[in-house]
Amino acid sequence: xxxxxxxxxxxxxxxxxxxxxxxxxxxxxxxxxxxxxxxxxxxxxxxxxxxxxxxxxxxxxxxxxxxxxxxxxxxxxxxxxxxxxxxxxxxxxxxxxxxxxxxxxxxxxxxxxxxxxxxxxxxxxxxxxxxxxxxxxxxxxxxxxxxxxxxxxxxxxxxxxxxxxxxxxxxxx
Amino acid sequence: xxxxxxxxxxxxxxxxxxxxxxxxxxxxxxxxxxxxxxxxxxxxxxxxxxxxxxxxxxxxxxxxxxxxxxxxxxxxxxxxxxxxxxxxxxxxxxxxxxxxxxxxxxxxxxxxxxxxxxxxxxxxxxxxxxxxxxxxxxxxxxxxxxxxxxxxxxxxxxxxxxxxxxxxxxxxxxxxxxxxxxxxxxxxxxxxxxxxxxxxxxxxxxxxxxxxxxxxxxxxxxxxxxxxxxxxxxxxxxxxxxxxxxxxxxxxxxxxx
Numbered sequence: 042x043x044x045x046x047x048x049x050x051x052x053x054x055x056x057x058x059x060x061x062x063x064x065x066x067x068x069x070x071x072x073x074x075x076x077x078x079x080x081x082x083x084x085x086x087x088x089x090x091x092x093x094x095x096x097x098x099x100x101x102x103x104x105x106x107x108x109x110x111x112x113x114x115x116x117x118x119x120x121x122x123x124x125x126x127x128x129x130x131x132x133x134x135x136x137x138x139x140x141x142x143x144x145x146x147x148x149x150x151x152x153x154x155x156x157x158x159x160x161x162x163x164x165x166x167x168x169x170x171x172x173x174x175x176x177x178x179x180x181x182x183x184x185x186x187x188x189x190x191x192x193x194x195x196x197x198x199x200x201x202x203x204x205x206x207x208x209x210x211x212x213x214x
Numbered sequence: 215x216x217x218x219x220x221x222x223x224x225x226x227x228x229x230x231x232x233x234x235x236x237x238x239x240x241x242x243x244x245x246x247x248x249x250x251x252x253x254x255x256x257x258x259x260x261x262x263x264x265x266x267x268x269x270x271x272x273x274x275x276x277x278x279x280x281x282x283x284x285x286x287x288x289x290x291x292x293x294x295x296x297x298x299x300x301x302x303x304x305x306x307x308x309x310x311x312x313x314x315x316x317x318x319x320x321x322x323x324x325x326x327x328x329x330x331x332x333x334x335x336x337x338x339x340x341x342x343x344x345x346x347x348x349x350x351x352x353x354x355x356x357x358x359x360x361x362x363x364x365x366x367x368x369x370x371x372x373x374x375x376x377x378x379x380x381x382x383x384x385x386x387x388x389x390x391x392x393x394x395x396x397x398x399x400x401x402x403x404x405x406x407x408x409x410x411x412x413x414x415x416x417x418x419x420x421x422x423x424x425x426x427x428x429x430x431x432x433x434x435x436x437x438x439x440x441x442x443x444x445x446x447x448x449x450x451x452x453x454x455x456x457x458x459x460x461x462x463x464x465x466x467x468x469x470x471x
Contacts, residue, residue: 053390055437056296057422063289064456071284073276085285089292096296107273114276119241156278174242175275181237182244196237203236207271 044109051099059096066110067092070117077121077176087124091117122178159209167202174199227254231261239268290425290455297433372448372469380430382467384409384448389441391421395450398430398466404455407466411438412447421448423457445471 042065050058070091075084094116095102102112160168173179173187181199185192231254237243238251255262367387374380374397381396393409401407406423413419419439426432438445447470451463 050437054435056435067284072279072281075282076279085288089295092292111273118276156274174240180242180244200236
């Protein structure tokens with residue numbers, strides 16, 4: 042797939058090009074939004090919003106600054122966090138029945154991949170803070186408020202955990 | 215003692231930046247921390263390099279989540295929203311070949327057909343609403359650009375092969391094209407119409423899929439990778455949802471280019 046050509050076609054309002062990008066990356070985008078939101082309906086809406094942003098702002102993607110997939114997933118991630126904040130709720134692993142239908146109907150949940158295995162090497166208290174920051178969009182102060190940990194402890198644990206994760210990632214690569 | 219030439223900041227400030235970079239890359243820094251980083255980052259190359267590294271890690275984390283199949287029908291629902299958004303909030307793109315230019319051309323072509331063909335004249339009533347809507351839209355658009363596009367564009371009418379009531383018009387300029395249909399038979403949910411560009415060597419190239427409303431009206435913005443020069447015919451078939459790599463159904467409409 043020639044991403045640059047596809048994006049040029051989208052700038053020219055070629056709907057088929059957007060469809061091709063969806064077919065390539067729709068699964069990754071939906072998986073990420075579902076991971077953040079833990080709600081099928083919201084995840085679908087944010088997935089659609091993500092591709093609509095691509096449709097309307099394709100010219101903003103700069104191929105020299107990164108892969109299309111990373112750009113898409115960044116949009117999806119921030120949109121999902123925004124939606125999570127808007128809904129003013131935390132994601133739950135025990136959401137509506139429809140989520141069970143989703144997981145049960147396709148059976149496509151995969152085992153944790155490389156980074157998940159690396160995160161498992163971190164102390165649980167560090168891994169949990171990375172989870173709160175990355176997938177729930179909480180800042181230092183918000184994490185401290187939610188976990189009742191001192192702010193300094195939150196900063197140290199998050200920094201140490203991410204630093205360690207980065208080192209493990211480099212070593213594994 | 216002088217600071218290293220690589221950083222005009224004090225060592226302490228750069229060290230503070232480096233401590234905050236991991237959280238900043240994950241957007242977990244508090245607002246005051248974010249402001250501090252953004253005010254000083256350019257002056258601390260070590261922190262900027264660390265940020266690049268952590269941003270790559272964040273990219274990896276986004277791609278690393280458990281993969282789950284999207285709900286069935288999401289793709290079609292997305293494309294319906296795209297089509298709807300395109301109609302509601304059109305934009306003029308660089309070469310003024312937007313959907314609106316295509317719609318304008320379609321309106322003009324249909325008007326031409328109506329004016330020159332008694333058969334189409336009998337359909338005026340069914341087209342009136344379309345033309346009125348298009349005219350209203352045109353009034354809000356850059357008419358000059360649209361008309362300029364019209365003078366450059368070429369068009370052909372496709373003949374319905376199974377139903378003579380089918381109206382399909384394709385309009386193109388260079389490698390961009392636009393298809394407009396009316397009276398196309400409705401399709402089951404699991405099927406779509408697919409437009410094919412047929413080259414002189416009989417190679418069939420898909421130009422996209424589309425669905426029609428209850429009046430058989432549909433539109434498609436399309437693109438010919440190598441322009442229309444090698445295209446001899448265009449045709450429309452019905453195919454499974456998502457489209458086919460080669461036509462599998464009988465043509466519903468055909469036309470020479």
